[in-house]
Amino acid sequence: MALDATPRTRTETDSLGSLEIPADAYWGIHTARALENFPVSKRPISVYADLIIALAMVKQASARANAEIGVLDPAKADLIDRAAQKVIDGEHHDQFVVGVVQGGAGTSTNMNANEVITNIALELADRPRGDYDFLSPLDHTNRSQSTNDVYPTAVKVGLSLTLQSLLEELALLRQAFLDKAVEFRDVLKVGRTQLQDAVPMTLGQEFNGFATTLREDYNRLRENAHLMFEINMGATAIGTGITTHPGYSPAVLTHLRQITGLDLETALDLVESTSDTGSFMSFSASLKRNAIKLSKICNDLRLLSSGPQAGLGEINLPARQAGSSIMPGKVNPVIPEVVNQVAFAVAGADTTVTMAVEAGQLQLNAFEPIIAHSIFQSITWMRQAMWTLRVNCVEGITANRERLGAMVGSSVGVITALTPFIGYAAAAALAKTALLTGRNVADLVVEAELMTRDEVVKQLSPARLSGIEAVTAAIPLVAVPDDLP
Numbered sequence: 098m099a100l101d102a103t104p105r106t107r108t109e110t111d112s113l114g115s116l117e118i119p120a121d122a123y124w125g126i127h128t129a130r131a132l133e134n135f136p137v138s139k140r141p142i143s144v145y146a147d148l149i150i151a152l153a154m155v156k157q158a159s160a161r162a163n164a165e166i167g168v169l170d171p172a173k174a175d176l177i178d179r180a181a182q183k184v185i186d187g188e189h190h191d192q193f194v195v196g197v198v199q200g201g202a203g204t205s206t207n208m209n210a211n212e213v214i215t216n217i218a219l220e221l222a223d224r225p226r227g228d229y230d231f232l233s234p235l236d237h238t239n240r241s242q243s244t245n246d247v248y249p250t251a252v253k254v255g256l257s258l259t260l261q262s263l264l265e266e267l268a269l270l271r272q273a274f275l276d277k278a279v280e281f282r283d284v285l286k287v288g289r290t291q292l293q294d295a296v297p298m299t300l301g302q303e304f305n306g307f308a309t310t311l312r313e314d315y316n317r318l319r320e321n322a323h324l325m326f327e328i329n330m331g332a333t334a335i336g337t338g339i340t341t342h343p344g345y346s347p348a349v350l351t352h353l354r355q356i357t358g359l360d361l362e363t364a365l366d367l368v369e370s371t372s373d374t375g376s377f378m379s380f381s382a383s384l385k386r387n388a389i390k391l392s393k394i395c396n397d398l399r400l401l402s403s404g405p406q407a408g409l410g411e412i413n414l415p416a417r418q419a420g421s422s423i424m425p426g427k428v429n430p431v432i433p434e435v436v437n438q439v440a441f442a443v444a445g446a447d448t449t450v451t452m453a454v455e456a457g458q459l460q461l462n463a464f465e466p467i468i469a470h471s472i473f474q475s476i477t478w479m480r481q482a483m484w485t486l487r488v489n490c491v492e493g494i495t496a497n498r499e500r501l502g503a504m505v506g507s508s509v510g511v512i513t514a515l516t517p518f519i520g521y522a523a524a525a526a527l528a529k530t531a532l533l534t535g536r537n538v539a540d541l542v543v544e545a546e547l548m549t550r551d552e553v554v555k556q557l558s559p560a561r562l563s564g565i566e567a568v569t570a571a572i573p574l575v576a577v578p579d580d581l582p
Contacts, residue, residue, distance in 0.1 A: 103120070106118060107227045111126050118227070124193075125234065127209070131195040131199060134200070137198045141196060141197070144197065145473040145477070146187075148255035148473060149193050150184065150185050150255065151252070152193075153181040155254070156214050157182065158330075160174040161178060162349035166345055168342050173232055180215070183217055194209065197470040201466075202248065202462070202465055203252075203469075206248060211238045215229070215238045219231065241331075242333065243332070243334050245334055245461055246329045246330050250353075252465065253326070254328075254359065255469075256380065256469075257325045259480075260476060267387070270487045271308050273492050274311065274491060278302075278304040278307075281304055282299060286411060307397075311390075324379055326361050328363060329367050330363065331346025331349060331350075332370065335371055335460040335461065336368030350363050368460065377450055377454060377472065378451055381446070381451075384472065385443055388444065389443075392437050395486070398412070410497055414433070416428045432490040433486070442474075446471035450471050511538055512528050515542060515556055523547060527542060539554070539557060
């Protein structure tokens, strides 16, 4: 029986010594040390595909810039460029194995990217992995760079890419609420303030309000996206640009703009930009705003659908699964509940980002990995929560029209519409009588000879009660999607 002569490991060396690396791994010794040092999250950076793509984009732009300004051999730059493109195209993401939570301000992530892209390039050159004398992760792939400009730039580019998918899902969710607003535009109901009966409105107005809230969040998120467009490539260690050619910073910016399609710009003060992470805090805050407002909408959906017999029971949410292991027939609002929990997590992540931003010291913030992880997780979870809310809940909501109509008919809140004609004091007295006797408000007003039956019927028409008649000419019941996709 022949023995397999293929080596199972290769030896790599750094300033601390040597380690055996799996022969088939594209990562190397610096990644191996990170795997030993940071077994914390048990989640590799590859869970955020857009971060990996952004890292490859930065390496590709740097290779092109270095070749352009003459500090890197064009043949080597081309190998790095082609290798980075493979990662951008989705290949080898499983080789980005360092944990999302790590010490070192992202150095392990940068090293992982350098090693993987270098070994892919070596493979393209028909060289063995680890042949760093021919092509080096540090001298060539990392040329003119430092973790301190590569990592924050890649995070910003990656977040910009990820945000686009969130905005697309947010626009779809908003449209789902708009569709329901149209469907329910003629369904009269009792509005509530402080959980007490207020004045009538339509269910369509209520759902239109949800859609308007989401439109506002869409605009705020899009505005804050521009916070991610200021980068510090060329800053290297602390912002002074040590080890870089004078032409590198403008060259890498040009190439990175072309590769990403983003309107990136180089910070005016690279020292300040390298140490400051305030843009991440503002960006995270806009995500929290969206999450909290979405959670409030889900609270309303749970209240409106409560029951079905002993609650409000105004709307029906789609039944998604059995709600109890002991109570037959029970169905719970599980989709809004999971969105609520995502919102709680996003709020917690925002607190983490805030504390990490505050903890920066002197010329660098060492805690950008937890900032990146927190924001990427928030966007990822929110996008998925919006999808399930739209597909598994909102699109299937129905109205309990008979119940809503009955509640409006017996509500004393309708008397508010008559106060301009009978006065507040008389309206209050009749409302009290209606509550005590259970009688119809309209009948009491007519019996008191405060208004005729025709006058009461006119003023208590659904269009007037909901305010639609008064505002339709100026403000449409259902907002126009305008600039949203």
